[in-house]
Amino acid sequence: MVGEDKSMKIRWRILGGNWKEVETGAKTMTEFMRELSISPEEYLPSVNGKLVTEDYKIKEGDEIQFVPVVSGG
Amino acid sequence: MAKCSVCGRPAVYTAKYEGKSYCAEHFLEWFDRRVRKTIRKYKMFGKKEHIVVAVSGGKDSLAAMHYMKKLSERVPGWTVEALLIDEGIKGYRPTTIKDFKHWAEKWDVPYRIVSFKEEIGATLDEIVKIGYEKGLPYQPCSYCGVFRRYLLNKAAKEMGATVLVTGHNLDDEIQTFIMNIMRHDVDRLARLGPVTGVSEHDGFVRRVKIFYEIPEKEVVVYSMIHGFYPEFVECPYARLGFRWDLRHYINLLEEKYPGTKFMIEKSLLDIVSELKKTRGVGEPKKCKICGEPATGDVCRACELRMLLGLMEPPEWFDIGQIKT
Numbered sequence: 114m115v116g117e118d119k120s121m122k123i124r125w126r127i128l129g130g131n132w133k134e135v136e137t138g139a140k141t142m143t144e145f146m147r148e149l150s151i152s153p154e155e156y157l158p159s160v161n162g163k164l165v166t167e168d169y170k171i172k173e174g175d176e177i178q179f180v181p182v183v184s185g186g
Numbered sequence: 187m188a189k190c191s192v193c194g195r196p197a198v199y200t201a202k203y204e205g206k207s208y209c210a211e212h213f214l215e216w217f218d219r220r221v222r223k224t225i226r227k228y229k230m231f232g233k234k235e236h237i238v239v240a241v242s243g244g245k246d247s248l249a250a251m252h253y254m255k256k257l258s259e260r261v262p263g264w265t266v267e268a269l270l271i272d273e274g275i276k277g278y279r280p281t282t283i284k285d286f287k288h289w290a291e292k293w294d295v296p297y298r299i300v301s302f303k304e305e306i307g308a309t310l311d312e313i314v315k316i317g318y319e320k321g322l323p324y325q326p327c328s329y330c331g332v333f334r335r336y337l338l339n340k341a342a343k344e345m346g347a348t349v350l351v352t353g354h355n356l357d358d359e360i361q362t363f364i365m366n367i368m369r370h371d372v373d374r375l376a377r378l379g380p381v382t383g384v385s386e387h388d389g390f391v392r393r394v395k396i397f398y399e400i401p402e403k404e405v406v407v408y409s410m411i412h413g414f415y416p417e418f419v420e421c422p423y424a425r426l427g428f429r430w431d432l433r434h435y436i437n438l439l440e441e442k443y444p445g446t447k448f449m450i451e452k453s454l455l456d457i458v459s460e461l462k463k464t465r466g467v468g469e470p471k472k473c474k475i476c477g478e479p480a481t482g483d484v485c486r487a488c489e490l491r492m493l494l495g496l497m498e499p500p501e502w503f504d505i506g507q508i509k510t
Contacts, residue, residue: 129417129419152437152438152441153441154403154437154438154440154441155434155437157403157406157407159410163198164198164199164210164407164410164411165187165196165198166187166188166197166198166199166200166207167200168187168188169187180406180415181406182402182403182406183402183433184245184246
């Protein structure tokens, strides 16, 4: 199972939503998104305001925002 | 973290379907190259054009306005204006109109706003309520789609447009394609493509989709890099539509099998090309009531207005003949 060693605290949110804090053992963005059941086809990950690729290695203190791909109209 | 396949700097985006990654600078180059290729391939513009961009204030149409404005600065014979249709959706449209005005003014794009209330006689919120009370079998997106297309064409003509640009992307197009298959609406399916509208018919303004070969995700990357990704607001009717579910299923397939969306679009183009040969797209007529293009004697917008009680049927017209 991804994230068994929940050793890192990460702040994250869907852009426009509320910030949440989780403990995660995910090493990469792919693992983190899988843990949160966030589809990489429907959200783009950004860290501290900058777009990153899914193989980005997550670090303690990162603020992660997921940018919705699907428009609301 | 993935490195840019061109320069080796940290990448901001990986295109899984081609196995390449791009930094912001090279993403924009790659994006621009593909949009220009689409424009050339489908002969979207001539040397002299008055281009009207249909803008909602969402990221796709803002990106289309931004892109066309920049491109037009390199073509002396082109002028660009924007057109927004205000459907009247409380809690949604006012926010996107604010974004639209902000960026149109910043990029120096003249614009016009046309509202359902003034042109159709009611806001979409009012139309949905009337339709429900009258027991009409339509979803909000059905009214919205018909009236929006009607007003875009009408207003673009009034603005002197030679071509109407929309922000439709690869995802939008394949969703519409599959929706038409699932509804067995072959006539509508035959009208799909990167260039639509019957150019020989004086009632139609030709419509072009400059992001036809760009996945929706990449339009988001373009708007993020340029810093105009709008505040995310969701249309209150969006989740009621068939499209909402369908795009989720297509995204699941794309995630598992990268390149699926492009393959669906290639199939679409082949099928539409064959359909046009065998069925044609039908010679459009003029609506006997409003004069706008119609497939029958009366256009769909006038039919819906009569069903909703927003327009009195003419004496010669039997409202019972409208298919619901």
